[in-house]
Amino acid sequence: xxxxxxxxxxIGTQRQAGEVAPISPSDKLNALLSQLNTSDVxxxxxxxxxxxxxxxxxxxxxxxLGTSLAEPCDLDDLPICNPERNKLFLxxxxxxxxxxxxxxxxxxxxxxxxxx
Numbered sequence: 001x002x003x004x005x006x007x008x009x010x011i012g013t014q015r016q017a018g019e020v021a022p023i024s025p026s027d028k029l030n031a032l033l034s035q036l037n038t039s040d041v042x043x044x045x046x047x048x049x050x051x052x053x054x055x056x057x058x059x060x061x062x063x064x065l066g067t068s069l070a071e072p073c074d075l076d077d078l079p080i081c082n083p084e085r086n087k088l089f090l091x092x093x094x095x096x097x098x099x100x101x102x103x104x105x106x107x108x109x110x111x112x113x114x115x116x
Contacts, residue, residue, distance in 0.1 A: 081113040089115050
């Protein structure tokens with residue numbers, strides 16, 4: 001079917017009939033192809049090509065990742081910091097003060113707690 005559409009597009013609709021016969025293995029695609037406007041040959045050809053291209057793409061299996069995934073990190077089982085440290089973290093984060101944020105994270109790394 002795709003070959004017929006390509007040859008019609010290459011030769012031209014004036015030299016070759018631009019009719020699209022619904023002869024797909026899919027009944028749903030055939031139903032869509034049979035609804036095309038046969039009075040406008042060029043639009044019919046483009047619409048059929050669009051339908052077939054989307055149909056082919058939708059039917060493909062997703063590609064597989066060729067590499068292995070990263071190992072999951074260890075469980076973060078540190079206790080949660082007190083509420084004052086959490087509030088300070090949020091205020092520095094909202095201010096977008098990069099220097100203060102970096103310093104806060106450095107100091108937080110020396111404590112035995114984590115942000116909630």
